[in-house]
Amino acid sequence: MRDFFIKGLEIVISVVIVLAAVGIVVAAIGALMGSVPTAPGLPPIEGPLAAAVILIGGALTLLITGGALYLFLGIYANTRRTADALELLITLRR
DSSP, X not given: OHHHHHHHHHHHHHHHHHHHHHHXXXXXXXXXXXXXXXXXXXXXXXXXXXXXXXXXXXXXXXHHHHHHHHHHHHHHXXXXXXXXXXXXXXXXXX
């Protein structure tokens, strides 16, 4: 039952990462079509510069977030394999 939830979480994480990547691309395309508001008193960022900022910032954020989530799932898998190996070792020594 526990493995079902872990596999489900892995699928959900994959779907969220793909949707976030699509959202970043759509936001960059939207920035190409209009200006991006900034802090009061500063001029808005327009055109390709805004799209590049959104693409680079979004890609870095997605890479760090997705990497951390998959790292946590990998830690779970390694912990489970280590526990199974230790149980096997204890069984063989008896």
